[in-house]
Amino acid sequence: MASMMFTDCSSISSTLLHVNGRRGAILFRHCVGQLRLQSSASARGCSISIRCSSSPSSATSVDGKAVAKTIRDEITLDVSRMKESIGVVPGLAVILVGDRKDSATYVRNKKKACESVGIKSLEVRLAEDCSEEQVLKSISCFNDDPSIHGILVQLPLPSHMDEQNILNAVSIEKDVDGFHPLNIGRLAMRGREPLFVPCTPKGCIELLHRYNVEIKGKRAVVIGRSNIVGMPAALLLQREDATVSIIHSRTKNPEEITREADIIIAAVGKPNMVRGSWIKPGAVIIDVGINPVDDPNAPRGYRLVGDVCYEEACQIASAITPVPGGVGPMTIAMLLSNTLISAKRIHNFE
Numbered sequence: 001m002a003s004m005m006f007t008d009c010s011s012i013s014s015t016l017l018h019v020n021g022r023r024g025a026i027l028f029r030h031c032v033g034q035l036r037l038q039s040s041a042s043a044r045g046c047s048i049s050i051r052c053s054s055s056p057s058s059a060t061s062v063d064g065k066a067v068a069k070t071i072r073d074e075i076t077l078d079v080s081r082m083k084e085s086i087g088v089v090p091g092l093a094v095i096l097v098g099d100r101k102d103s104a105t106y107v108r109n110k111k112k113a114c115e116s117v118g119i120k121s122l123e124v125r126l127a128e129d130c131s132e133e134q135v136l137k138s139i140s141c142f143n144d145d146p147s148i149h150g151i152l153v154q155l156p157l158p159s160h161m162d163e164q165n166i167l168n169a170v171s172i173e174k175d176v177d178g179f180h181p182l183n184i185g186r187l188a189m190r191g192r193e194p195l196f197v198p199c200t201p202k203g204c205i206e207l208l209h210r211y212n213v214e215i216k217g218k219r220a221v222v223i224g225r226s227n228i229v230g231m232p233a234a235l236l237l238q239r240e241d242a243t244v245s246i247i248h249s250r251t252k253n254p255e256e257i258t259r260e261a262d263i264i265i266a267a268v269g270k271p272n273m274v275r276g277s278w279i280k281p282g283a284v285i286i287d288v289g290i291n292p293v294d295d296p297n298a299p300r301g302y303r304l305v306g307d308v309c310y311e312e313a314c315q316i317a318s319a320i321t322p323v324p325g326g327v328g329p330m331t332i333a334m335l336l337s338n339t340l341i342s343a344k345r346i347h348n349f350e
């Protein structure tokens with residue numbers, strides 16, 4: 001893959017403890033830097049409480065795959081309860097424009113995930129050179145379709161289309177991606193509630209919750225300020241009473257600022273950018289980045305790494321999401337969750 005960078009920080013050996021997140025078992029108990037993580041059986045899957053400690057060790061792997069599976073199981077139960085009680089099946093419509101292979105894969109995965117929990121999914125595929133009006137017409141049909149509770153327009157759209165215009169056309173009641181300006185505006189305002197929270201940042205916060213990471217009063221740093229990840233992640237952390245700093249491409253001293261953080265959410269798209277020296281001992285790290293890097297030993301000639309140098313970070317942090325298997329599975333789980341929330345709200349079902 002010509003576009004890939006080779007960035008590696010794997011020379012440092014890792015003693016990472018992998019956690020499978022199964023219910024009902026004491027899975028791990030670990031001390032790192034200034035913080036101690038303690039896991040226990042929990043109805044929500046994994047559970048960690050953070051306390052002060054001084055013994056150095058390696059980080060807990062925040063198992064997004066296991067947490068997402070728990071959430072999907074919860075959704076499956078709720079979907080069947082809803083079907084049995086009121087005869088309604090939540091429905092998600094996905095609009096895919098163009099032939100991008102990665103977008104087609106994402107859409108296929110979303111459809112599969114819907115099927116796995118009993119959510120109905122519909123897909124509309126439009127040609128790369130279709131008009132913006134055709135996309136708007138599909139959105140309008142789904143806005144009016146009572147069997148559809150969530151509408152997702154797969155991004156990026158072809159360059160001749162006005163993304164803002166298209167996203168604005170999705171009914172706010174069915175905006176399961178949470179990208180409508182009204183939803184983002186409500187997320188930013190105190191005392192207002194968005195109907196939906198964007199899936200990836202929602203997944204990051206859900207991981208912190210499910211691992212019992214305290215957010216209130218903590219210093220958080222979000223690296224990246226994109227509309228779909230960094231910016232809403234920062235707003236969510238602020239809503240949970242963290243003190244939040246945002247780092248972007250013009251930030252002058254990112255390393256110094258990041259080193260202050262108890263919680264780091266990295267959403268940059270730069271492989272291994274956050275090194276061990278950026279991390280405060282005991283910090284909790286949510287790594288959103290998904291970056292392919294050349295690896296002649298990997299079956300496909302590349303492997304995926306995050307924005308954080310995992311091998312270095314896991315020696316210093318108290319907990320960290322792996323890539324893959326961290327935030328990625330949570331994003332799809334949150335899309336299913338948002339679709340269920342929408343169907344429940346529209347049909348007034350508790």
Ligand code: NAP
Nearest residue numbers: 200224225226229248249267268269288289290327328331
């Ligand atoms: P994006 O739209 O390209 O935004 C990247 C952000 O990083 C921008 O705000 C940019 O700052 C900032 N940035 C770039 N270089 C920087 C640097 N050297 N120092 C500090 N900040 C820098 O990317 P995105 O859509 O948010 O995605 C970020 C990463 O997350 C990608 O790897 C993507 O594949 C991954 N992702 C994963 C999931 C998932 O489900 N796991 C979902 C979405 C995205 P400026 O604003 O100043 O340009």
